[in-house]
Amino acid sequence: MAHIDRFMPSRSYNNVVIHQFDTLFICKIQPLQYRLHFIKLLLLFIPVFHVVAMSSDNLLTHLVFDIDDTLYPVTNGFTIHRNQDVACAYMIEKCGFKDLPAARAFRNEYFEKYHSTVKALTVASEEGALPKNEDGSDRKFDAADLANYWVEGCKFKEHIEVNPLLIEAIKSLKEVRR
Amino acid sequence: MRSEVTTAYGLHHSEYIAFLHSLRSRQLLYSSLRSSTQEGKVKLCIFTNAPKAYGCKVLETLHIREYFDDENIFGVDDVMKFGVCKPEPLAFNKVLEGVGCTEPSKAVMFEDSMKNVRAAKAVGMRTCFIVANPDLHDVGDRPDEGDENVDVVLRDIGQMREMLSCLWRAEWDF
Numbered sequence: 447m448a449h450i451d452r453f454m455p456s457r458s459y460n461n462v463v464i465h466q467f468d469t470l471f472i473c474k475i476q477p478l479q480y481r482l483h484f485i486k487l488l489l490l491f492i493p494v495f496h497v498v499a500m501s502s503d504n505l506l507t508h509l510v511f512d513i514d515d516t517l518y519p520v521t522n523g524f525t526i527h528r529n530q531d532v533a534c535a536y537m538i539e540k541c542g543f544k545d546l547p548a549a550r551a552f553r554n555e556y557f558e559k560y561h562s563t564v565k566a567l568t569v570a571s572e573e574g575a576l577p578k579n580e581d582g583s584d585r586k587f588d589a590a591d592l593a594n595y596w597v598e599g600c601k602f603k604e605h606i607e608v609n610p611l612l613i614e615a616i617k618s619l620k621e622v623r624r
Numbered sequence: 625m626r627s628e629v630t631t632a633y634g635l636h637h638s639e640y641i642a643f644l645h646s647l648r649s650r651q652l653l654y655s656s657l658r659s660s661t662q663e664g665k666v667k668l669c670i671f672t673n674a675p676k677a678y679g680c681k682v683l684e685t686l687h688i689r690e691y692f693d694d695e696n697i698f699g700v701d702d703v704m705k706f707g708v709c710k711p712e713p714l715a716f717n718k719v720l721e722g723v724g725c726t727e728p729s730k731a732v733m734f735e736d737s738m739k740n741v742r743a744a745k746a747v748g749m750r751t752c753f754i755v756a757n758p759d760l761h762d763v764g765d766r767p768d769e770g771d772e773n774v775d776v777v778l779r780d781i782g783q784m785r786e787m788l789s790c791l792w793r794a795e796w797d798f
Contacts, residue, residue, distance in 0.1 A: 504795045506666060506750075508723055508731035512710075513672040513679050515736040516754045517686055517781055561739060562673040562709045564700045589701055593675030600678070602685040611782030613687055620691045622666045624794040 507624050517612065524605035529553070532599045533563050536592055541567065542577030542585055564589045666794050669696040671719045671733075673710045676701055696723050711743035720747070732796065734781070737765050745773035750796050752788070753777050 511517060515525055530550065537549035556566035570576050571587035579585050670692055672679040676699025683689035683697075698719045700709045708715040716733075725731050728748035735741045736754045744751050753774040755767045769777045775798040778787055790797040 503729075504797070506730050506732060506791065506794045506796055507727070508667045508669055508720070508725045509734070509791065510669040510671050510719065510723075510731055510749070511734045512736060512740065513670060513682050514674060516734055517682070517688070519780060520736065560709070561711055562700050564673075564675060565704060565709045568704065589675065589704065593677045593699075593701070596675065596678040597681050600681075602681060606682065606685045608685075608687050609782050611785065615782070615784045616668065616688045616691045619666065619791060620668055622792055622794050623664050624666050 505624060509619060518606050518609070522605045522607065524600075524602070527605055528596065528600050529563070532596060533592075535599065536595045537567075540591065540595070541587065542579070544577075564592060567592065666791075667696055667723055667725075668692055669698070669719070669723045671698045671710070671716070673700045675699045698722060711737070711739040713743050713747050716744055716747045716749065720749075732791075736767075738768055738771060739765050741771070742773045750798070751775045754781055755779065 514528075518524065533553060534543075534546055534549040537543045537553065538545065541549075543549040543552060552570070553563065553566065556570055557563065560566040560569055567576070567587040568589060571585065574584045576585040576587065668691055670679060670683070676697060679697065679699050680689060683692060702722070703709055703715040703718050706714060706718055708718070710716070716728075720728055720731060729750065732750040732752055733741070733744035734752045734754060735744065738753070741751045741753050751774055753767070753769065753771075753776070755769060755777060768774075775796075776788065778784065784791065
C-alpha cells in the first residue's frame with residue numbers, strides 16, 4: 447500500500463471527501479479512529495439517500511386523463527350513440543357511403559387498424575378508399591368538419607350524467623402540490 | 625379623457641399618471657401571483673383520440689372543463705400533426721412534451737383501452753385502467769385487468785378518492 451500512499455493527500459488535507467477516499471484505500475496504515483469515523487458517516491447517510499431516492503421515485507407531476515369511457519361509464523350508451531349513430535351518419539352524409547351497414551363495416555375495419563375515427567378517415571381519404579365524388583374525383587375527409595358534426599350532432603346531455611364524485615375529485619386534485 | 629378625469633377629481637396630471645402606473649404594476653403583480661400559485665401543483669391534462677372541440681364539449685357536460693387549462697388538453701387533431709394518434713408511443717411522447725413532463729414515470733395515464741394502457745406503459749408512464757363492463761369494448765380492444773402493464777384498476781372514475789388517495793399526496797403507491 448506504500449505506493450498508493452504517495453499519491454494520496456495528507457491527513458490534514460481540507461477536502462473531507464478526498465480525505466475519506468484516502469482513508470478507504472490506505473486503511474491498513476491509518477489509525478483506528480479514522481476508520482470508525484468513516485464508517486459512522488457512511489451509516490448516517492445511507493437512510494438519507496434511501497429516503498431521497500424512494501420519494502423522488504414515487505412523486506407525481508402530471509395526471510393525464512382519457513375522456514370517452516374513462517371519465518364517464520361506457521354503460522351509459524354514449525359511445526355507441528357517437529360511433530354508431532353520429533359517426534356513421536356523418537360517413538353517409540359527408541363521405542358518400544350508401545347506407546348504415548356499409549358505413550359501419552368500413553369504420554370497424556379501419557378503426558381496428560388506426561384506433562381513431564379521425565385517423566381512420568384521414569388514412570382512408572389519403573388512400574383513396576372513400577367512395578368517389580359524383581364527378582369521379584377522390585373524396586377528401588376534413589377532420590375539423592367531423593369535429594363540428596360531433597359537437598353539433600351528439601346528444602351529450604341525454605347520455606352523460608354529471609358525477610359529483612368526479613367533480614369533487616378533479617376540483618381538489620387541481621390544488622394538490624407536487 | 626385624461627383632462628376630464630383630472631379636472632373632475634381635482635387631480636394634478638402627474639398624480640393621475642402615477643395612479644395609472646400603480647394600476648399597471650398592480651396588474652402585473654396579480655398576474656405573476658396567479659401564475660406562481662399554479663407553479664408547483666400537479667398538472668391535470670387530457671389526451672383523447674377524439675377531436676379537441678368534441679372533448680371539451682364532453683368535459684363541459686361533465687362540469688369539469690374549468691379545471692383543465694386549455695394548453696393541457698390534447699385531442700387527436702393535436703397529435704395528427706405528427707401523423708400519429710393513440711396508441712402510438714410517439715403520440716404519448718408528444719403530449720408529455722406538450723405539457724412539460726420530462727419524466728414519464730411521474731405521470732399517470734387514466735385509460736379504458738388496453739391498447740392505450742400498454743402504450744402508456746411503454747413510454748414509462750404509470751397506468752390506471754378503468755374497466756366498467758368487460759363486454760362493452762371497442763373493436764379489437766378486449767380488457768385484461770391482469771395485464772402486466774396495468775398498475776391499478778378502477779371500476780369507475782368516481783372511485784379515485786377512495787382507491788387512489790395517494791394522488792392527493794402527489795405520490796404513486798402502486
